[in-house]
Every structure is written in C-alpha cells, then in structure tokens.
Amino acid sequence: MSNHVAVTVRVNGVDREIEVDPRATLTETLRDRLGLTGTKKGCDRGECGACTVLVNGRRVLSCMTLAVTAHGAEVTTVEGLSSGGELHPVQRAFLENDAFQCGFCTPGQVMSAVACIAEGHATSDDEIREWMSGNICRCAAYPQIVASVAKAAAELGGAAR
Amino acid sequence: MRTFSYHRVSDVDVALAALRQPETQAIAGGTELVNWLKEGIEAPARLVDITGLPLAGVESTPDGLRIGALARMSDVAAHPVVRDRYPVLAQSLLRAASAQLRNMATIGGNLLQRTRCPYFRADTALPCNKRVPGSGCAARHGDTSAQAIFGWSEHCVATHPSDLAVALAALDATIVVRGEAGERRIPATEFHRLPGDEPERHTELRAGELITAVEVPAESGAEHSHYLKVRERVSYEFAVVSAAAVVQLSGTTITGARLALGGVAHRPWRLGGAEQAVVGLSVSDRPALLAAVAADFGDARPLPGNEYKITLAQRAAVRALQAA
Numbered sequence: 001m002s003n004h005v006a007v008t009v010r011v012n013g014v015d016r017e018i019e020v021d022p023r024a025t026l027t028e029t030l031r032d033r034l035g036l037t038g039t040k041k042g043c044d045r046g047e048c049g050a051c052t053v054l055v056n057g058r059r060v061l062s063c064m065t066l067a068v069t070a071h072g073a074e075v076t077t078v079e080g081l082s083s084g085g086e087l088h089p090v091q092r093a094f095l096e097n098d099a100f101q102c103g104f105c106t107p108g109q110v111m112s113a114v115a116c117i118a119e120g121h122a123t124s125d126d127e128i129r130e131w132m133s134g135n136i137c138r139c140a141a142y143p144q145i146v147a148s149v150a151k152a153a154a155e156l157g158g159a160a161r
Numbered sequence: 162m163r164t165f166s167y168h169r170v171s172d173v174d175v176a177l178a179a180l181r182q183p184e185t186q187a188i189a190g191g192t193e194l195v196n197w198l199k200e201g202i203e204a205p206a207r208l209v210d211i212t213g214l215p216l217a218g219v220e221s222t223p224d225g226l227r228i229g230a231l232a233r234m235s236d237v238a239a240h241p242v243v244r245d246r247y248p249v250l251a252q253s254l255l256r257a258a259s260a261q262l263r264n265m266a267t268i269g270g271n272l273l274q275r276t277r278c279p280y281f282r283a284d285t286a287l288p289c290n291k292r293v294p295g296s297g298c299a300a301r302h303g304d305t306s307a308q309a310i311f312g313w314s315e316h317c318v319a320t321h322p323s324d325l326a327v328a329l330a331a332l333d334a335t336i337v338v339r340g341e342a343g344e345r346r347i348p349a350t351e352f353h354r355l356p357g358d359e360p361e362r363h364t365e366l367r368a369g370e371l372i373t374a375v376e377v378p379a380e381s382g383a384e385h386s387h388y389l390k391v392r393e394r395v396s397y398e399f400a401v402v403s404a405a406a407v408v409q410l411s412g413t414t415i416t417g418a419r420l421a422l423g424g425v426a427h428r429p430w431r432l433g434g435a436e437q438a439v440v441g442l443s444v445s446d447r448p449a450l451l452a453a454v455a456a457d458f459g460d461a462r463p464l465p466g467n468e469y470k471i472t473l474a475q476r477a478a479v480r481a482l483q484a485a
C-alpha cells in the first residue's frame with residue numbers, strides 16, 4: 001500500500017512533478033529525489049539553518065518542511081542562484097571574504113543572506129548578526145560571513161551603510 | 162516515523178470534521194509538529210494540512226487587533242499597526258526563534274508549543290508525565306536550572322517556552338477557538354494550564370478544536386509596552402526568564418500596569434499584586450519598583466537549581482516596566 005502524494009513544485013524555475021512519501025522532508029526530497037545536494041542536512045531539527053531554502057521567496061528551513069506541504073510552491077535552492085555561469089553577488093562575496101572553513105553551512109548561509117538582504121535586514125553589522133542568527137557556523141566564520149553579507153548588500157542596493 | 166495519510170483542507174468546518182477522526186493531527190507551519198513526529202512524541206495516523214484555511218489575516222478595528230491563527234510570526238511582527246501600537250507584541254515575536262522559523266511558524270502554532278524541558282524531549286525514554294502519564298518526572302530531582310519557580314507540581318516542573326504567550330497575557334488578549342460545539346473564547350492568561358496532576362494536558366484546547374484567532378483589545382493601552390527577554394546568548398535562544406510590561410503613565414507616574422513573566426511557570430505568570438503596587442510610583446524609582454515586584458513573589462517556590470530565577474525575574478520585570 002502506498003500513501004504517496006503527488007506534488008507539483010517549481011524548483012529553480014523548473015516544474016517538477018513527483019510522488020512523495022508524506023513523511024519526507026523538503027531537504028530529503030531536494031537531495032535524494034531531485035539530486036540537488038547543495039541543500040545540506042545538518043541538525044535535521046530546525047536548529048542550525050544549513051537546510052535553508054527559499055519557498056515562494058521567503059527563507060525557510062527545509063528540514064522542518066514536509067515536502068507534501070510544498071505543493072504548488074516555488075522553491076529556490078543554492079543551485080538556482082547563479083545565472084549563465086555567473087555567481088550570485090552573495091556567493092561572490094562569500095568567496096572574496098573567505099566566509100567559510102569546512103563549507104557545510106555555506107549553502108544555508110548564502111540562501112539566508114540572499115533573503116536577509118532582500119528583506120532589508122542588512123543595513124548594519126548588528127542587524128546582519130541578528131537576522132542571520134538562524135544560521136550556525138561550526139567553524140565560527142561569523143566575522144567573514146557578516147562582512148560578506150554587508151558587501152553583497154552594498155552591491156545589491158539593500159544596505160544604507 | 163510512523164507513516165500517516167496526508168489531507169489538505171480549505172474550509173474550517175471540513176477541517177474540524179477531519180480533526181474529529183481518531184489519531185488525527187493538524188499541521189500548519191510544521192516547526193513544532195515535524196520535530197514531534199521525528200522524535201516520536203507524536204505518531205498520528207492522519208495529518209490534516211490546515212494552511213489553506215482562510216485564517217491568516219491581521220485586522221485592526223476600533224475594538225482592537227484580530228490576528229488569524231494562521232498568520233505567520235514574521236508577518237504579524239512586520240504589520241504596521243502591530244509595530245507602531247503594540248510594541249510588546251512585535252518584540253515578543255521578533256525576539257523568538259530565527260528569521261527562517263518566524264517565516265514558517267503560525268500564531269496558533271506558537272501557542273501550542275510544547276515545553277523545551279530536556280527530559281520531555283530526551284532521545285532515550287525518561288520518566289516524564291507529559292510524554293507518558295504516570296511515568297514520573299525526571300526533572301523534579303534532576304537538572305532543575307531551566308525549570309519553573311511558580312505553580313509547579315510534583316508531577317511536572319516544566320516551563321512554557323512561548324514569548325508571544327507572555328506578551329498576550331500582559332495584553333489581556335483572548336484566544337478564540339472553534340470545535341464541533343461552536344466557538345469558545347479563552348483568556349490568554351488561562352489558555353495554558355498549571356500542571357497539577359494532569360501535566361499531559363498542555364493547554365485548554367480540547368481534542369477536535371482549532372485555534373482560529375487571537376484578539377487583542379484596543380483598550381490594552383499598549384503604546385507604552387515592552388518585552389524583555391533574558392537568554393544565554395543574544396539571539397536565537399529561548400528565554401531563561403522574560404517579562405512583558407504594559408504601562409499607563411501620567412508624566413513619570415505609573416497610573417496602571419500589567420506585568421507577565423515567561424520562563425518561570427507552566428504558563429505566563431501575571432504579577433497581579435505588583436501591578437497594583439506599582440500604581441502611583443515613579444517609573445524612574447527603581448528601588449520602589451523592585452520592592453513592589455518582589456512583594457509579589459510570595460508564591461515562588463524555587464527548585465534546588467533555579468533560585469537565581471527569582472532575582473533575575475524581579476529585575477527583568479522592573480527593567481521591562483522602565484523600558485515600556
């Protein structure tokens with residue numbers, strides 16, 4: 001007996017139709033069913049932010065989202081940020097500022113930063129620290145992460161520094 | 162995780178009918194329930210997705226504020242009327258969780274959060290009357306540092322983690338719920354229960370009922386209000402202790418006040434005695450305010466590891482009054 005549910009979801013601009021186990025999280029579905037392994041499973045309990053993606057333009061935790069509940073939604077993962085081989089300004093800023101060591105939290109940090117800037121919550125270092133607090137970095141690259149978000153915000157016009 | 166069937170609903174009556182089936186749980190933002198499913202704290206046979214119900218609006222009327230149960234925390238905090246006229250409400254929301262979780266979590270779900278007591282959430286089964294009624298309370302004689310100082314029982318010493326609930330208690334808000342028998346209106350101060358000998362009953366919400374809205378009366382006079390959250394790091398952490406204050410002032414003299422504490426009991430703890438005692442005091446007279454607040458701690462019963470919460474909560478209450 002299968003209680004799988006048909007789900008249509010637009011991922012990085014492409015419509016995907018899949019049958020999902022209702023227990024599957026969006027993290028697992030992106031990684032294991034759609035091959036998008038940029039999104040990381042860290043704590044898998046809503047505490048670390050490594051699984052952050054955008055759903056309908058808002059940053060959310062994909063590990064706390066059942067994939068069935070994303071039916072009809074538009075999902076953006078870290079794979080969907082670059083265009084035509086050009087890195088997104090946030091990705092470029094992370095590279096230029098060396099904003100990682102092991103890199104495991106980076107896709108979540110980058111997705112959270114993209115949203116943080118778009119929300120207008122990147123106008124000072126203190127504000128960036130507060131509004132990026134849902135993304136934990138085990139290597140403690142926080143100073144470089146804050147610098148990267150500020151740099152990208154200036155470039156994207158999301159900051160009044 | 163036990164498997165379950167999944168159902169979407171777009172009508173409140175259909176949702177209520179679905180929730181009357183046995184072993185059925187509602188899911189909205191998912192930030193609580195998905196954890197409970199993973200941890201085995203909940204194992205429903207059916208999940209009813211209520212996010213399609215028309216309960217996500219925030220309305221400002223002459224009577225006050227009506228917040229739909231499915232409004233997301235981030236949207237309520239950013240609502241211009243909430244931001245400008247109910248600072249304590251906006252602050253309690255913005256000082257909770259993270260940006261990602263606030264984008265997901267709903268107002269109704271926030272109130273239904275379960276305790277963060279580590280014994281309740283333990284990976285290996287420990288005695289916990291909330292998880293298995295009658296199994297005992299491992300926290301009572303365990304690590305009590307984060308546990309209650311007011312209103313606990315031998316059966317449960319847990320605290321409630323919601324920041325929003327504390328602000329709503331200070332605002333004299335009402336929780337509106339609907340079930341088979343129709344609508345009930347429950348004061349925010351009574352929605353969460355004291356544990357007594359039934360700690361497995363977390364709130365006054367009955368089986369088959371849904372929270373539909375939260376109402377904040379206009380006369381709550383929230384312009385001068387503040388939510389102070391004391392925590393072990395500056396962001397993205399639960400409160401050790403918190404205080405919500407709503408103050409009426411004539412010049413610098415307090416003419417009315419409502420005060421609620423978080424992190425100290427199984428529900429938001431209103432300081433009714435202190436609210437009376439601070440009337441007539443100058444808001445800048447810290448020693449007098451502290452004495453008035455401290456006098457309302459006669460019911461406090463600290464556990465071996467959390468006597469510090471008495472000092473902390475009294476000072477937090479005074480700071481919230483002064484910041485309001």
